[in-house]
Structures are given as C-alpha cells and as structure tokens.
Amino acid sequence: MLLEEGLAVIEGGGEAVLGRDDLADCLRRGPSVDEPLFRAASAVLSRTVGPWVFVRGIVEMTNACRKNCYYCGLRSDHSALPRYSMPFEEIAAAIESGWAAGLRSFLLQSGELLGEPHIALVEKVLRWADESWGDSVRMVLSTGELPRAALERLKAAGGGRYLLRIETSDPVLYAKLHPRDGLHRFEERIQCLRNLRKGGWQAGSGVLIGVPWQTEESLAGDLLFLRDFGIDMCGMGPWIEHSGTPLYASRHEAPSRERRVSLTLRMIALLRILMPDINLSATTALQTLTPTGLERGLAAGANVFMPNLTPTRYRLDYNLYEGKTVVPDRIEDVLDRMSARCAAMGRTVVPGEVGDPLHFTKAPPVYSPPGEEGVGDHDDQVH
Numbered sequence: 232m233l234l235e236e237g238l239a240v241i242e243g244g245g246e247a248v249l250g251r252d253d254l255a256d257c258l259r260r261g262p263s264v265d266e267p268l269f270r271a272a273s274a275v276l277s278r279t280v281g282p283w284v285f286v287r288g289i290v291e292m293t294n295a296c297r298k299n300c301y302y303c304g305l306r307s308d309h310s311a312l313p314r315y316s317m318p319f320e321e322i323a324a325a326i327e328s329g330w331a332a333g334l335r336s337f338l339l340q341s342g343e344l345l346g347e348p349h350i351a352l353v354e355k356v357l358r359w360a361d362e363s364w365g366d367s368v369r370m371v372l373s374t375g376e377l378p379r380a381a382l383e384r385l386k387a388a389g390g391g392r393y394l395l396r397i398e399t400s401d402p403v404l405y406a407k408l409h410p411r412d413g414l415h416r417f418e419e420r421i422q423c424l425r426n427l428r429k430g431g432w433q434a435g436s437g438v439l440i441g442v443p444w445q446t447e448e449s450l451a452g453d454l455l456f457l458r459d460f461g462i463d464m465c466g467m468g469p470w471i472e473h474s475g476t477p478l479y480a481s482r483h484e485a486p487s488r489e490r491r492v493s494l495t496l497r498m499i500a501l502l503r504i505l506m507p508d509i510n511l512s513a514t515t516a517l518q519t520l521t522p523t524g525l526e527r528g529l530a531a532g533a534n535v536f537m538p539n540l541t542p543t544r545y546r547l548d549y550n551l552y553e554g555k556t557v558v559p560d561r562i563e564d565v566l567d568r569m570s571a572r573c574a575a576m577g578r579t580v581v582p583g584e585v586g587d588p589l590h591f592t593k594a595p596p597v598y599s600p601p602g603e604e605g606v607g608d609h610d611d612q613v614h
C-alpha cells in the first residue's frame with residue numbers, strides 16, 4: 232500500500248501497518264506528506280486519548296550532573312556553568328505554587344547524581360507530596376539512571392512515573408553522542424528503563440531528534456523501539472545547539488532547525504499512530520525552536536505540556552541548550568494563556584487531572600471538566 236493510502240485508512244479508523252521503510256519514507260518526504268499524516272494522527276488521538284491536554288509542572292531541582300553527554304549544557308565538564316541545588320523548602324514551595332494553581336502532576340528533573348544527599352532529597356520531596364496529597368497527585372521523576380535500590384526507595388516514597396530518554400535506539404549513534412568512559416553505556420540505559428518497567432513505574436522515554444549524523448532510518452528505528460518496548464509516555468524533542476558543548480563543533484552535520492522542527496512533528500504524529508494510548512508531550516525544546524511549538528505539537532498528536540515552576544533565578548542555569556527564555560510569569564497566567572491557545576484549536580486543558588497514561592491503566596478517561604461531557608461517556612471515542 233502507498234504511504235498516503237495507508238494514512239487515509241488509519242484516518243478512517245482502519246488498520247494499516249507502517250513498517251520501518253514506511254516510517255523512514257514518511258520522515259524523508261517533502262511537505263506534502265504533512266497534511267495526511269497529521270490528519271491521521273489527530274483522528275487516532277480523538278478516538279483514544281481524546282481532546283484533553285494534561286499538564287505537568289516542572290521543577291528543575293539541581294543542574295549538577297555527574298555525566299558528560301556531548302550535547303548537553305549541564306555536562307560536568309561545562310565549568311563555565313554556575314551550579315545550583317534547590318533546598319527542600321524551595322522545591323516544596325514551587326510545587327505548592329503549582330498545586331494552588333490547580334496542577335495535580337509534578338515533574339522533578341535534574342542532572343544525574345547518585346550521592347545519598349540527592350537521593351534522600353528526592354525521597355523527602357516524594358514523601359512530603361504523598362503525605363500532603365496522597366493519590367490526588369502524581370509525581371514524575373526525570374533524574375537520570377539510578378540503581379535499582381534507589382528506584383525502589385523512591386517508589387516506596389510515592390514515586391509513580393519516570394522519564395528516561397534513551398536519546399537514540401542506535402548504539403552506534405549513542406556512542407558518538409557520549410564519551411566512552413564507562414559512565415555512558417547504551418545497554419545500561421536500556422537496562423534502567425527495563426528496571427523501571429519491572430519496578431511498576433509508569434515508564435516514559437524518548438529520543439533527541441535532528442542530532443548530527445542521525446538518519447531517517449535511525450529515527451524510524453527509534454519509533455519501533457519505543458513501540459516494542461511498550462513505553463507509557465514519551466517526550467521527544469529537537470536537538471538544540473549549545474556552544475559550550477562538544478557537539479556544537481559538528482552542528483553543520485545536523486539538519487537545519489526548521490527541518491528538526493518538521494522531523495519532531497512527524498515523529499510525534501507517527502508515534503501517536505503506532506501507540507494510540509500513550510501520553511506524548513509537546514516538549515519545551517520544540518517550543519523553543521518555534522513559537523507555535525505547543526499548537527503544532529498538539530496538532531501532530533501530543534496531549535501533554537509542561538510549564539516550568541522552577542524559581543526564575545535558577546532557570547537560566549538549567550541550561551541544557553541555548554535559547555531558553557525566562558519570562559517571570561505566574562503559573563496561573565501561563566495556564567490561562569495555554570488554555571486559551573489550546574481552546575482555539577479545539578483542545579481542552581485539564582490541569583486538575585493526574586492524567587495517568589491510558590496505555591498503563593488501560594481504562595478509558597472519564598473526567599468531565601466543568602460544562603463538558605466526559606470522554607468516557609462516549610463509547611465510540613474509545614478504542
């Protein structure tokens with residue numbers, strides 16, 4: 232079947248298998264593939280996760296990191312970067328500000344640190360959130376590869392979701408993006424993702440899109456990896472240059488920024504088609520490369536966005552890539568603006584929903600925001 236025919240079948244609710252070659256072909260095509268692709272993805276989205284947009288408030292608790300990934304501004308060799316670590320009280324206050332604005336899901340993100348003070352701090356935050364709000368809140372961690380014992384401790388303290396991007400499913404490309412020093416091992420990263428799954432976490436992953444030397448075949452392999460692993464959530468975004476990192480020197484080997492945005496949107500759409508019931512976010516990196524990144528990400532098939540709750544004075548130092556803007560905004564105002572932008576495209580932001588991925592719970596969503604009927608009231612909207 233031709234790619235366009237397959238996409239039309241999917242849009243109409245039928246089955247069409249997109250294999251590795253179709254996926255790579257779709258990523259390689261000119262702009263004419265976008266319309267049928269996004270239409271198919273958006274039809275899949277309406278039939279499964281529906282029009283709802285979940286919100287996670289991000290707290291970037293420390294920018295210290297033991298690793299040295301070639302693409303990342305937080306790498307330990309980036310000595311020009313002032314390092315900070317938020318104390319418990321500030322982390323709790325940031326989360327409370329989100330709670331007061333109606334958010335019910337929070338993401339703690341940081342560099343990778345294995346020391347006891349860091350693990351104990353994450354554990355303390357999780358326990359505090361659990362004691363304060365119990366099942367009314369979902370805490371998400373994105374704190375790198377942690378040993379199993381630490382993961383068990385954090386799960387027991389109230390952790391439920393974990394995001395660990397594999398960055399690429401291609402071991403050869405992985406080796407080009409990371410130092411060969413024993414700290415950055417592809418197999419260990421995958422094993423950590425497996426441990427998360429075995430440990431009962433809602434497991435999220437994702438990849439970097441448009442890094443130097445990455446091919447469309449490699450990205451197609453990423454999509455198949457994510458599907459075959461059976462992730463519950465995904466955040467994947469464009470690579471953004473950072474002049475303080477080794478990968479900057481190879482920036483001419485990467486696609487243009489415009490092309491990285493286009494590839495990211497197509498990756499989102501294809502993953503929505505391959506994995507209809509996962510949670511998929513419109514990432515900050517996508518929004519950094521294009522001012523309409525939120526709308527374009529959602530239109531391609533994303534159903535999550537993550538406003539930043541990190542205090543303004545730390546934000547610029549959480550410098551994964553360049554171009555991050557820091558506007559001192561109240562979370563209430565950010566939510567209002569985002570809700571209006573989503574409403575303008577027929578999507579409804581539901582900040583008060585914990586938003587467990589349907590892929591994990593296998594239960595249809597049943598929330599009814601004020602004045603709306605719940606998606607769960609309509610059997611025909613659920614696969």
Ligand code: SAH
Nearest residue numbers: 302303341342343373375396470471551552
């Ligand atoms: N240290 C943890 C979590 C924080 S980094 C970890 O690595 O898992 C979160 C993500 O930021 C990484 O997974 C990576 O995909 C992304 N990232 C790092 N540098 C980036 C860059 N230059 N452009 C875009 N994304 C980047």
Ligand code: SF4
Nearest residue numbers: 296298300303306342
């Ligand atoms: Fe550290 Fe994560 Fe950046 Fe790698 S991507 S250097 S682990 S913060």
